[in-house]
Amino acid sequence: MSQPSPPDIQFWRRTIARTRRRVNLGWWLEWLGPALLLAGVVGACAVLYLRSTSWDKSAPWMAYAAGGVILLVLAATWLLARRRFLTDEQAMVRLEAQLRLDNALTAASRGLTEWPPAPEANKVVDGWTWNWPRLLGPPVVSAGLIAVPFFIPIRPAEGVTVRPNEPMAWQEMEKWLEDLEEEKIAEPEKLEEVARQIEALRENPPEQWFSHSNLEATDSLHESLERSMSELERNTAEAGMTLSAMAKFGSELSPETAERLAKEFAEALHGLETGSMPMDQALMGELRKLTPEGLKKMDPKAAQELAQKLSQNREALQRMLCQCKKPGEGDKEGLLSEAAILRMLGELPGKDGPGQGGVARGRGDAPMFHEDEESNLATKNLQRAENLDLSRAAPGDVVGLAEAEHQLDKSPDNVQAGGSINSTGKGGGRVWESDLLPDEKAVLNRFYK
Amino acid sequence: MPHPTEADLAIHTAEVRRLLDALNGVLFGQERLVELVVTGILARGHILLEGLPGLGKTELVKGLAKALELSTKRIQFTPDLLPGDITGNPVLQEANGRREFVFQPGPLFANLCLADEINRASPKTQSALLEAMQERRVTVLGETHTLPQPFFVLATQNPIELEGTYPLPEAQLDRFLFKLDVRRNDVATLQRIVENRELGVEPELKPVMSREALLGIMDAVRTIYLPEVVANYIARLVDATHPGQSKASASIKYGASPRAALSLASAAKARGLMAGRINASFEDVQAVAVPVLQHRIILDYNARIDGKTNAGVVGDLLAEVPVQSLAVPKTLKESQPAVTA
Numbered sequence: 001m002s003q004p005s006p007p008d009i010q011f012w013r014r015t016i017a018r019t020r021r022r023v024n025l026g027w028w029l030e031w032l033g034p035a036l037l038l039a040g041v042v043g044a045c046a047v048l049y050l051r052s053t054s055w056d057k058s059a060p061w062m063a064y065a066a067g068g069v070i071l072l073v074l075a076a077t078w079l080l081a082r083r084r085f086l087t088d089e090q091a092m093v094r095l096e097a098q099l100r101l102d103n104a105l106t107a108a109s110r111g112l113t114e115w116p117p118a119p120e121a122n123k124v125v126d127g128w129t130w131n132w133p134r135l136l137g138p139p140v141v142s143a144g145l146i147a148v149p150f151f152i153p154i155r156p157a158e159g160v161t162v163r164p165n166e167p168m169a170w171q172e173m174e175k176w177l178e179d180l181e182e183e184k185i186a187e188p189e190k191l192e193e194v195a196r197q198i199e200a201l202r203e204n205p206p207e208q209w210f211s212h213s214n215l216e217a218t219d220s221l222h223e224s225l226e227r228s229m230s231e232l233e234r235n236t237a238e239a240g241m242t243l244s245a246m247a248k249f250g251s252e253l254s255p256e257t258a259e260r261l262a263k264e265f266a267e268a269l270h271g272l273e274t275g276s277m278p279m280d281q282a283l284m285g286e287l288r289k290l291t292p293e294g295l296k297k298m299d300p301k302a303a304q305e306l307a308q309k310l311s312q313n314r315e316a317l318q319r320m321l322c323q324c325k326k327p328g329e330g331d332k333e334g335l336l337s338e339a340a341i342l343r344m345l346g347e348l349p350g351k352d353g354p355g356q357g358g359v360a361r362g363r364g365d366a367p368m369f370h371e372d373e374e375s376n377l378a379t380k381n382l383q384r385a386e387n388l389d390l391s392r393a394a395p396g397d398v399v400g401l402a403e404a405e406h407q408l409d410k411s412p413d414n415v416q417a418g419g420s421i422n423s424t425g426k427g428g429g430r431v432w433e434s435d436l437l438p439d440e441k442a443v444l445n446r447f448y449k
Numbered sequence: 450m451p452h453p454t455e456a457d458l459a460i461h462t463a464e465v466r467r468l469l470d471a472l473n474g475v476l477f478g479q480e481r482l483v484e485l486v487v488t489g490i491l492a493r494g495h496i497l498l499e500g501l502p503g504l505g506k507t508e509l510v511k512g513l514a515k516a517l518e519l520s521t522k523r524i525q526f527t528p529d530l531l532p533g534d535i536t537g538n539p540v541l542q543e544a545n546g547r548r549e550f551v552f553q554p555g556p557l558f559a560n561l562c563l564a565d566e567i568n569r570a571s572p573k574t575q576s577a578l579l580e581a582m583q584e585r586r587v588t589v590l591g592e593t594h595t596l597p598q599p600f601f602v603l604a605t606q607n608p609i610e611l612e613g614t615y616p617l618p619e620a621q622l623d624r625f626l627f628k629l630d631v632r633r634n635d636v637a638t639l640q641r642i643v644e645n646r647e648l649g650v651e652p653e654l655k656p657v658m659s660r661e662a663l664l665g666i667m668d669a670v671r672t673i674y675l676p677e678v679v680a681n682y683i684a685r686l687v688d689a690t691h692p693g694q695s696k697a698s699a700s701i702k703y704g705a706s707p708r709a710a711l712s713l714a715s716a717a718k719a720r721g722l723m724a725g726r727i728n729a730s731f732e733d734v735q736a737v738a739v740p741v742l743q744h745r746i747i748l749d750y751n752a753r754i755d756g757k758t759n760a761g762v763v764g765d766l767l768a769e770v771p772v773q774s775l776a777v778p779k780t781l782k783e784s785q786p787a788v789t790a
Contacts, residue, residue, distance in 0.1 A: 022781070023777070023778065023781065025777045026777075026778035026780040026781040027780075027782045028776070029778055030778040030780045033780075053491065084775070084776070084778070086775065090773070090775060093678045093772075093773055094773055094775070097731055097772045097773060098783075100730070101730075102721075102724070102726055102730035102731075102732050102733070103676050103678070103679060103728050103729070103731060104674045104726075104728075104730075105729040106678065106728065107676065107726075107727055107728040109676060110674070110676075112452055112674055112727050112728060113455065113726075113727050113728070127783055127784055128781045128782070128783065129778060129781070129782055129783075129784045130780065130781060130782075131780050131781060131782045134779055134780050135780050172632060
């Protein structure tokens, strides 16, 4: 056996390696074709979806995602195709079978004979050509699949990111705050504080707006604000009524009655000043000037105007509160008219008032007696009793008494037209059933800590 | 087993070439047949020649016997031929005052046995050849007699459709390495025969290869390198002859035996040596596949009705079974292989 010629060996090794690479590339491309078609379909769906949403075309993640998908497809198809890849020896056999070399390459690789002489042009046509339709078809179709959705007219769906409606209690409270500020009824600082609390609730993620804790806080804030407004309305009404009575009947009142009225007026002013929702400072300043001596010397017309202003504020507060009054709740509950006040004080005789006693007493109904107007024994005036030391409070203990109650839906169940709403609700029955006031919650938190 | 050197191969190839030339000199227009017969001889195989009378079958065998300087016996098979007539019989002889049976060898005891019109003998007589062909020995009355080396049976038969013939049993057919169809000559060959031959005069043929040289070449054939991929191709080709193993096998009732695979390998090696190669190749297997396999497969009834032939079905198998079991990606397509110079 003669020695093989090195150039022949190199030539055939090169040719074998080229055949191996070509066949292996062919296998890879064969797997890549269907994968590209699949990726094209998925890509087309993705483009359609993204175009139907308000997508940001300049977002870099899209380029990264597209590149990642392409790399993934390339790697996956390479791994799948690897099972069919040829080794050098298999490529050599395929090459010699194609060239009908009588297995001369195999025998030469075993060292049994010489390598066949290399062709003069050093070029072998190994009998394979690329199947271009099969090669180009999948990528072209895939590119077309991805391109077509760009030309389909699609209007992005607007408002896909739907923000849920806010709890109606927020809007109601904000309306109150707006009206209070507009009417200059309450102190702006207090209003801003409530507004900040509402804003703090709103800053929670929308999906948590209707969570149990959020609705509890909302209801608590709503009740607190409503209670403050009621307190303000009651004090305003009392101050207004007292002032009006003093303005109208100031000269006719006995000194004791005038003193009592002045005292009541002073108490009402104190309530307006120190209540949970103080009165607007401008009006408060004018009222504060009205000392008992000042009241006597005050121009009745000016006093009447001031009383009128208080009355307007009271009516505005009533209007606001009436919007949330439940059916059956009286508008003037706990309030007395000017005449009623005077009758109660014994300054006005007549059937509407209680008698003064004595022989010369006229007709008068005793309190709790049947009459047209309800007797006001001031039994419904709640006084706040507060336990300031809650460190040892336990569930079941009374932590305080406050003029507050849980929001109960007292609207009657009636037949109603379809689509109409009787009660807008404030979060559902489950909330108020387990509703607790802030102090109660604080006790529970402390107890179970 | 060491493989032969290229120098040895060159000597053997030259001797084989001289033998082919000598045979082609007496049998005109049958180069392919002559090549296959010599291939079969070098592969130590028995050969069945099938063809109509007068096509040169017997002439070829006789020419081969002359060219190889081998002892030759001819057996004309007839329906009344008995097994003992070909294997030999014990004959009662008297020697030294004693009578004893002495085995008298039959015509099988020769290097080259021409079994003329083998399908005219009864199956019983045909079966007498089984042991001789496979094991190259004969057993008569419990006594085994070894046949001379080399031993070949070159049988001829008329197409089995002719009257007065008995189809060879499958077991015996399987023992023939090749079944060769002897076809009629074309006009040019007939003219050459007419111009160069006389009726009743046998052509002269000088010996071109000694018995020892033949045995040496036959030994060299066994050392020819059979690549693993070629062996795999042979195995897959034979497996594909069995029903259900390939599309072409739908026409086949019974497939080829392992002996067919051995025969293919041996014939491919012999052909490789004749081509001066140190290895057998896919092309060698393809070249000898039809003569090796066509008599070893049995077509089913429908295929025969459809006019399919055994050789045609083997051709279909060759077209169907790739030389390498690995598939080719569809992104590549085969073009005409060519080596550009």
